[in-house]
Amino acid sequence: MLVDVNGCSVYAYTGGRAFDATRPSIVFVHGACNDHSVWALQSRYFAHHGSNVFAVDTPGHGRSGGDARNSVAGIADWLVALLDALAIERAALVGHSLGALAVLDMTARNPTRVSRIALLGPSAPMPVADVLLDAAKKNDHAAFELINGWSLSAGHLLGGSEQPGVWMSGNALRLMERSRPGALYNDLIACRDYSDGVKAAGSIRCPAWVMLGQRDLMAPPANATLLIEALADKRVVTVSGCGHSLMAEAPRAVLDGLREFLL
């Protein structure tokens, strides 16, 4: 579906289901240089199991208009505007990587709008390698290759997809190649400059679920330690052998964890 948010057209995948005000709502927020499709399996599942689902393309990504925000707070504010535009008072938020930081920040500043949060591959801080930032600034294809190589675990760089016939590395690369010039750079700046993650986590009182990839190089599990400690009501799952691309590398584990937490 398309929805107008602050004058900009926004695309949200709904699992093919019409909005039902009597159902709970879940918003899925993708990470840097991705779009709604990274949540295809999980969002479709919840859409067909009693929830309204909105797997969004954030501004400047996928089919959504506008420019990619260059701050976590900017994406968080946009999430509030999205809920307003959808006339949803309260929703569960699920975010991956940069999307997880946006969920964290939005929830900390708007606690009444969020019922629970799921953070996949979060990190606070979330440093970005200079070589990656430089390549992204130049819209150099090397930036996509670096992200791809660091996002999949070494084992999964050789495949082993749970989704029959899908070559994870190639699929991730093609998705990034579709992004608009400058979008990745803005995303990475947002990651690099966000310094309020632990503080935000400390102020959140709703239930939180955190999933980490044991072999995540983009957001190493150790970088989430303080954030997790600061959360008041949390569950933490670490996926063995998995990198940063949790939804692609471990779709079953992601769905099973989300089911247990959200249903």
Add this chain to the structure above:
Amino acid sequence: MSKPKFAHFDTLTLHAGATPDPATGARATPIYQTASFVFPDSDYAAALFNMERAGHVYSRISNPTCAVLEERISALEGGVGAIAVASGQAALHLAIATLLGAGSHIVASRSLYGGSHNLLDFTLPRFGIETSFVDPRNLDQWRAAIRPETRLLFGETLGNPGLEVLDIPRIAALAHEHDLPLLVDSTFTTPYLMRPFDHGADLVYHSATKFLSGHGVVIGGLLVDGGRFDWRRSGKFPTLSEPYSGFHDMIFTDESTTAAFLLRARREGIRDFGACMAPMTAFQILQGIETLPLRMQRHVENTRKIVAFLAAHDFVASVGYPELEQHPDHQLAQKLLPRGCGAVFSFAIRGTRDQGRKFIESLRIFSHLANVGDAKSLVIHPASTTHFRVSAEKLAAAGITEGTIRLSVGLENVDDLIEDLSRALYAASKTK
């Protein structure tokens, strides 16, 4: 953080898609010889059927052994995914049936494998799909043939049997000008010699029966999606961008930004037409791919020596191999096929039809049969076999004469192969 390490091509031929079997530790890819897979519970089953979970339901739709092969060919081609099917012909049909319906149109190279030509020229019109055939070297003909209802451009990396080198960069650019995809049959070249996606193609398929499996023991096909074509933006492919009542009104371009084509092909084409690959076949093709780089190097080395021998032989009228300077596509081949132009080529003897027959019947190592891409050397007479149903006029247009002989050069000692050819040429030359 050190730069990521991506495996090289020859490492991917051995490892892509395969992990040691989690149940047994088996290093080789197991043959999952099962029709179906047990569901843990009803909710899990429903989720698998409704594309809410990843996994296998029934081996017509997907199978773990076939899935390893699908990942491997995707990795080697640089695509997003693939579907393993019953044959190369099944792959071509699946690509067309996924994208086109009655009233739509294809522009295709006229230099195609005879089976592909049959499908396009004789069979598909019965289902309302027409094809215009064009000279693969003439971009103006490709352009002029495109109609409002055209939905696909199609050619072979190396034409059959004339070895016209498909100018993929220019034809892909033309296709994309018209918001159309380019489908390429890459059977003769394999990803070792050329990766069509690197040059702009959108879909690639193989008869894996040939060089990929490499030993002439299976029939199989592989259809690979490059993941770059924007089916939604094109607006010409309602099978992908509009609700499909055959699958809960699913809009495939909403489900996957990059692999909508593969979703539809699997959820409809394989489901309904059923031309799936058997897991044993997938295993055998995987075994072949493990040695693809080594075999292709040897295939090309042997071919170059045989081409040189034939080109210098008095009883040979012509040799069509793009590495020869006189071949019309010599320069293009140097650009697109720097590792070699494969191991299948044609030549013509200076003689009558009877002398051609005598030549083939005098060979001892080359086997006279209808296949290419075997480890063993093969020979055939296209006019009486693979292109039997093609009219004389169309034969001539495809560069085939009654004296044309096609070789598929194998992995034997090249001196033995040259001796075999030399003796057969001598025998033919002495025949009245």
